């Protein structure tokens with residue numbers, strides 16, 4: 001994929017279009033990995049690609065791929081660790097490891113496990129996969145920054161079905177208690193979990209009011225609008241002394257017609273023909 005630096009981009013609209021192309025590349029890369037491994041989580045990879053592209057390629061996160069453990073870096077926790085295809089593709093695109101390593105997804109002895117492992121892969125901050133663990137870890141990280149008087153921030157991406165795990169709400173209570181305004185929870189609100197719609201299993205609404213009742217400052221944003229995402233991230237922290245919750249409204253399977261809003265594509269595996277169709281619809285190619 002042609003590498004363009006941000007400095008070469010003129011205005012915010014051009015920047016957003018550039019991010020959109022990066023996100024679509026992440027989408028096709030994740031689907032290619034799933035096709036290769038015959039396993040993966042296509043729907044959630046596709047819903048979160050714009051958020052991940054904005055965070056990493058939009059320079060929202062202060063990270064340095066050359067120094068993955070740079071102490072002053074912002075921390076990002078991929079709590080919805082099952083969407084490792086999109087996460088690994090983003091990390092590779094940002095330069096944490098070679099794109100060619102994406103070929104090894106889920107191979108024996110690969111560092112690219114089905115779920116991210118911080119002991120194996122640069123750029124991974126926390127081992128996730130069991131739902132409901134990322135936010136508690138992120139709260140601990142944010143508290144550590146506060147105690148050390150450090151200015152780095154902690155971003156955590158959670159699934160909406162994942163929020164059905166009670167550990168999230170224990171962590172939320174802790175975040176408000178310590179007034180962790182260096183913590184930003186992003187909810188991938190695609191309204192589908194495994195096998196069904198969230199509202200048919202355990203109703204999540206009124207989701208914004210729930211977070212607000214835990215004394216988070218809540219913002220709702222179109223999770224596929226890069227300009228809106230950039231503006232929202234630029235306004236952090238929204239309120240001093242309060243943790244932030246961004247509810248990103250997304251579509252599970254976004255960008256690929258046969259996967260959009262279909263619970264079966266939570267862990268659907270694309271055939272070669274479907275991969276070719278996705279490539280045409282997304283307007284990108286993956287050659288790693």
Ligand SMILES: Cc1ncc(C[n+]2csc(CCOP(=O)(O)OP(=O)(O)O)c2C)c(N)n1
Nearest residue numbers: 044082129130131159160161162192193194
């Ligand atoms: C504790 C735990 N229970 C069950 C699972 C199996 N599981 C993997 S993904 C998933 C659904 C997650 O839905 P959501 O958080 O909405 O993710 P997304 O839609 O973003 O893919 C489930 C139940 C798990 N990984 N961890």
Ligand SMILES: [Mg+2]
Nearest residue numbers: 160161192193
């Ligand atoms: Mg979901």
